[in-house]
Amino acid sequence: xxxxxxxxxxxxxxxxxxxxxxxxxxxxxPRDYRRVHGSRTVEETVELLAENLADYxxxxxxxxxxxLPALIARLLAARGARTVVVPAGLDPRWLSAAEVAARPDRxxxxxxxxxxxxxxxxxxxxxxxxxxTLVLDAGPDQGRRRITLVPDHHICVVRVPDQxxxxxxxxxxxxxxxxxxxxxSGPSATSDIELDRVEGVHGPRTxxxxxxxxxxxx
Amino acid sequence: xSRSFLGMPAFPRAAAVSTRDPRLRANLAHATHxxxxxRARAVAELDDWAQLRAAGAAVKDRTLRHLDHYLxxxxxxxxxxxxxxxxxxxxxxxxxxxxxxxRETGEREVVKVKSMATQEIGLNEALAEAGIxxxxxDLAELIVQLGDDLPSHILVPAIHRNxxxxxxxxxxxxxxxxxxxxxxxxxxxxxxxxxxRLHLREKFLTAKVGIxxxxxxxxxxxTLVVVESEGNGRMCLTLPETLISVVGIEKTVPTWxxxxxxxxxxxxxxxxxxxxxxTTTWTGTTDGDGPRAFHLVLLDNGRxxxxxxxxxxxxxxxxxxxxxxxxxxxxxxxxxxxxGSPYPxxxxxxxTPQLRGMAGPLEESLPYAxxxxxxxxxxxxxxxxxxxxxxxxxxxxxxxxxxTRRGARVVLKPAKGHAxxxxxxxxxxxxxxxxxxxxxxxxxxxxxxxxxxxxxPGPGRAWSDTRALPTVPAESFRxxxxxxxxxxxxxxxxxxx
Amino acid sequence: xxxxLFVTCINDTLxxxxxxxxxxxxxxxxxxxxxxxxxxxCGQPQFNTGYRHATxxxxxxxxxxxKDYDYVVTPSGSCAAMVRDNYPRIAARAAxxxxxxxxxxxxxxxxxxxxxxxxxxVDVLKVTDVGxxxxxxxxxxxxxxxxRVLGLGDRPRRLLEQVRGLTLKELPGAExxxxxxxxxxxxxxxxxxxxxxxxxxxxxxxGAEAVCTVDNSCLLHIGGxxxxxxxxxxPVHLAEILASTEADTAAGGAAGRxxxxxxxxx
Numbered sequence: 005x006x007x008x009x010x011x012x013x014x015x016x017x018x019x020x021x022x023x024x025x026x027x028x029x030x031x032x033x034p035r036d037y038r039r040v041h042g043s044r045t046v047e048e049t050v051e052l053l054a055e056n057l058a059d060y061x062x063x064x065x066x067x068x069x070x071x072l073p074a075l076i077a078r079l080l081a082a083r084g085a086r087t088v089v090v091p092a093g094l095d096p097r098w099l100s101a102a103e104v105a106a107r108p109d110r111x112x113x114x115x116x117x118x119x120x121x122x123x124x125x126x127x128x129x130x131x132x133x134x135x136x137t138l139v140l141d142a143g144p145d146q147g148r149r150r151i152t153l154v155p156d157h158h159i160c161v162v163r164v165p166d167q168x169x170x171x172x173x174x175x176x177x178x179x180x181x182x183x184x185x186x187x188x189s190g191p192s193a194t195s196d197i198e199l200d201r202v203e204g205v206h207g208p209r210t211x212x213x214x215x216x217x218x219x220x221x222x
Numbered sequence: 223x224s225r226s227f228l229g230m231p232a233f234p235r236a237a238a239v240s241t242r243d244p245r246l247r248a249n250l251a252h253a254t255h256x257x258x259x260x261r262a263r264a265v266a267e268l269d270d271w272a273q274l275r276a277a278g279a280a281v282k283d284r285t286l287r288h289l290d291h292y293l294x295x296x297x298x299x300x301x302x303x304x305x306x307x308x309x310x311x312x313x314x315x316x317x318x319x320x321x322x323x324x325r326e327t328g329e330r331e332v333v334k335v336k337s338m339a340t341q342e343i344g345l346n347e348a349l350a351e352a353g354i355x356x357x358x359x360d361l362a363e364l365i366v367q368l369g370d371d372l373p374s375h376i377l378v379p380a381i382h383r384n385x386x387x388x389x390x391x392x393x394x395x396x397x398x399x400x401x402x403x404x405x406x407x408x409x410x411x412x413x414x415x416x417x418x419r420l421h422l423r424e425k426f427l428t429a430k431v432g433i434x435x436x437x438x439x440x441x442x443x444x445t446l447v448v449v450e451s452e453g454n455g456r457m458c459l460t461l462p463e464t465l466i467s468v469v470g471i472e473k474t475v476p477t478w479x480x481x482x483x484x485x486x487x488x489x490x491x492x493x494x495x496x497x498x499x500x501t502t503t504w505t506g507t508t509d510g511d512g513p514r515a516f517h518l519v520l521l522d523n524g525r526x527x528x529x530x531x532x533x534x535x536x537x538x539x540x541x542x543x544x545x546x547x548x549x550x551x552x553x554x555x556x557x558x559x560x561x562g563s564p565y566p567x568x569x570x571x572x573x574t575p576q577l578r579g580m581a582g583p584l585e586e587s588l589p590y591a592x593x594x595x596x597x598x599x600x601x602x603x604x605x606x607x608x609x610x611x612x613x614x615x616x617x618x619x620x621x622x623x624x625x626t627r628r629g630a631r632v633v634l635k636p637a638k639g640h641a642x643x644x645x646x647x648x649x650x651x652x653x654x655x656x657x658x659x660x661x662x663x664x665x666x667x668x669x670x671x672x673x674x675x676x677x678x679p680g681p682g683r684a685w686s687d688t689r690a691l692p693t694v695p696a697e698s699f700r701x702x703x704x705x706x707x708x709x710x711x712x713x714x715x716x717x718x719x
Numbered sequence: 720x721x722x723x724l725f726v727t728c729i730n731d732t733l734x735x736x737x738x739x740x741x742x743x744x745x746x747x748x749x750x751x752x753x754x755x756x757x758x759x760x761c762g763q764p765q766f767n768t769g770y771r772h773a774t775x776x777x778x779x780x781x782x783x784x785x786k787d788y789d790y791v792v793t794p795s796g797s798c799a800a801m802v803r804d805n806y807p808r809i810a811a812r813a814a815x816x817x818x819x820x821x822x823x824x825x826x827x828x829x830x831x832x833x834x835x836x837x838x839x840x841v842d843v844l845k846v847t848d849v850g851x852x853x854x855x856x857x858x859x860x861x862x863x864x865x866x867r868v869l870g871l872g873d874r875p876r877r878l879l880e881q882v883r884g885l886t887l888k889e890l891p892g893a894e895x896x897x898x899x900x901x902x903x904x905x906x907x908x909x910x911x912x913x914x915x916x917x918x919x920x921x922x923x924x925x926g927a928e929a930v931c932t933v934d935n936s937c938l939l940h941i942g943g944x945x946x947x948x949x950x951x952x953x954p955v956h957l958a959e960i961l962a963s964t965e966a967d968t969a970a971g972g973a974a975g976r977x978x979x980x981x982x983x984x985x
Binding site (some may be wrong): 016037119134148 | 364412
């Protein structure tokens with residue numbers, strides 16, 4: 005017998021007490037938990053996102069679309085960044101004011117190549133207010149997972165309020181499971197020394213989030 | 223290299239040693255109390271915690287009751303997304319599969335994400351025998367690996383080490399494995415984390431094979447989920463060309479939607495955060511992004527034996543958050559190593575004996591490693607009634623009964639070493655069911671009370687070494703009642719008086 | 720209403736003072752309390768050590784002893800928890816093992832009428848001021864089964880707060896187990912003692928004269944450790960505090976004594 009046959013046969017013997025007529029979807033799952041915690045206006049949801057991002061040490065900035073290039077230029081300059089990796093589908097205007105070498109992500113770039121880059125600039129798939137989480141789904145303005153991992157400085161632009169959801173239950177239906185997803189809540193951290201939280205281990209140690217309001221807002 | 227949990231003594235002996243180690247006691251008390259209050263605050267933020275907990279338990283029960291269905295669905299979904307699925311009935315088979323897969327890449331080094339399943343099967347040791355070096359990349363696992371130590375906590379395997387000890391291990395050992403610790407490394411957690419970052423950076427950038435576990439596997443989509451904090455998981459899951467994930471079969475959940483429950487329960491219970499810094503989900507392979515080859519090794523290794531016990535199977539709901547360890551007064555004083563497996567604390571006390579078929583003195587002692595205070599059940603995010611399972615397993619120890627070992631049903635004999643207790647318990651139960659006899663004994667005890675010793679010999683010393691013995695009163699309650707109220711059965715009056 | 724006292728085996732044999740206090744207290748509150756002699760042990764020591772089958776006759780006995788009563792009141796959180804939490808479980812296992820529904824019916828009768836003392840006072844009699852006087856400083860340790868299985872909540876505290884003359888000191892780490900755990904105390908003596916030592920340190924640190932619980936089993940352990948260390952802090956059951964009155968003090972009774980004639984430790 006193959007390992008597969010052995011394991012499945014054991015599972016079936018182990019479940020001899022489950023009534024024959026009971027189907028895989030029959031055991032009830034009560035879903036009376038909340039879809040979202042509390043009721044908030046759209047503005048309050050964005051506010052909560054900003055609060056929770058900051059609570060986990062992400063640096064939060066806000067701007068209108070017209071102000072984005074200048075803001076990004078300022079953030080990169082303040083950091084002293086000279087090279088910035090960008091996903092292939094990123095709006096080129098975002099970097100138009102920055103005096104840096106934009107480096108489109110290429111499939112031939114190795115991890116070591118990326119380690120030599122100062123910063124990475126991306127969009128996101130959505131953001132979750134209650135948990136202060138950004139979700140990247142490797143879309144055109146986000147690129148391969150590794151570009152937001154190896155460089156030490158990540159600037160992520162969130163379009164508010166369109167890309168903001170209230171809660172985890174509101175996030176999942178808007179995400180495609182077949183895409184590789186990265187959920188990011190603040191810069192990397194560890195609690196491995198005396199169960200005390202320290203920020204900054206292997207991922208980008210600085211995470212800056214730009215909440216970009218739609219035209220005419222913010 | 224590498225110590226192992228093999229041949230560990232029974233719990234009471236190992237625990238007694240730990241209670242006499244003041245540094246260990248201080249490290250554990252500090253760490254568990256730090257996280258305890260934080261968890262309570264993180265959980266209190268959600269007013270539907272009880273509903274989430276009930277849903278989490280129900281999703282896991284649904285999966286477990288139809289595990290064959292969901293495993294086959296998972297296998298099909300993973301394969302459809304370009305992954306390769308392997309099945310391992312036990313640790314040896316899993317180790318053979320992983321070793322073969324690594325060899326086929328031609329690599330001699332792998333990077334690892336912290337994984338309980340690979341700890342459980344001793345994968346690193348098996349790979350070492352095949353000439354393959356496995357680098358642990360989780361900070362705490364790195365501390366354990368560099369210190370040639372054993373893990374003592376599910377979330378924080380090096381919880382028994384304080385910052386000073388960690389600094390010493392880094393200074394002494396890092397150079398033997400790669401980039402040495404920076405000159406003048408202090409014991410500040412920030413500097414220690416930075417030292418780990420620098421040490422592991424080179425390994426991440428060059429590794430061709432990554433090995434992981436997973437927190438969840440979604441049957442309907444074939445998606446695997448790894449929840450982490452440091453970014454070492456993302457490194458291992460996305461940079462190598464080949465990814466091998468070794469995952470216990472009970473980590474399956476039916477649907478994508480089910481993650482909405484667990485991604486709320488797990489971070490708050492585990493690190494006491496609203497959300498952990500990084501979560502990676504992947505489905506098979508993606509062109510141009512991440513590993514080109516993905517292998518999933520589905521691990522049984524005692525899980526189906528556990529599943530066969532209708533009371534004990536709830537232990538398979540466990541999502542490895544470690545909240546039960548952090549609130550357990552026994553764990554806090556005994557330390558993780560006393561539990562003799564990578565699964566310490568209350569969950570280990572019910573999981574280890576079941577995974578190992580109740581075989582051996584350690585496994586027989588673990589169900590008694592609890593005062594049944596119930597703090598573990600209270601915090602468990604999937605409502606595992608750990609006290610209930612502990613008592614159930616105690617019954618297996620003292621009364622014997624059916625268990626399943628490697629798929630075969632065997633009937634256990636009552637464990638050795640409980641004969642005197644068994645006789646005493648039965649005698650007590652018999653006496654309690656025959657109050658006349660009991661009353662006689664009580665009166666005898668009362669009449670001889672001036673002669674009672676202050677300390678007991680033999681097994682009674684376990685009580686009287688540290689605790690005074692209660693004095694036997696001159697008159698029992700029932701004698702007082704009859705003397706003052708006088709309405710009890712007349713036949714009793716003639717008793718021993 | 721017909722009210723029976725379930726005194727518990729430990730109180731019957733080692734701490735009869737507690738049983739007498741419950742009788743005094745309930746009678747003062749106008750409750751006609753009876754003591755059916757057929758009662759014995761709830762079976763907790765056997766059940767929790769793994770002897771489920773040996774426990775079954777005690778479930779039947781409990782049912783028989785109290786079948787004619789509307790309420791069963793017990794001064795023990797853990798014995799009440801045994802009846803309410805484990806009797807249905809024992810019955811369900813017996814039924815699953817094909818041994819009929821006799822225990823199921825026994826459990827169904829026993830569970831709804833069994834009350835721990837503070838539950839009976841607060842929920843059934845609806846009193847928190849029981850007219851007690853106890854001119855001492857005490858600290859309260861909520862025992863695990865009362866706290867987590869029964870969910871006693873603030874009932875003991877509400878009762879204590881109404882006791883005249885009493886000063887209640889907050890116990891740090893109150894909700895942590897004292898380390899008794901029945902046979903745990905002798906099967907894992909080192910850990911049990913380590914837990915007890917921490918509890919005793921917390922108790923002593925409050926400066927209280929006495930430590931109070933709703934369970935004499937835990938008090939045997941805590942009190943035994945206090946006595947072994949020569950501590951002047953004494954263990955006292957909540958029922959004895961609630962039973963005390965100014966008359967007792969004047970007569971040199973329960974409230975005035977530093978330690979009782981029996982139930983002390985040596």
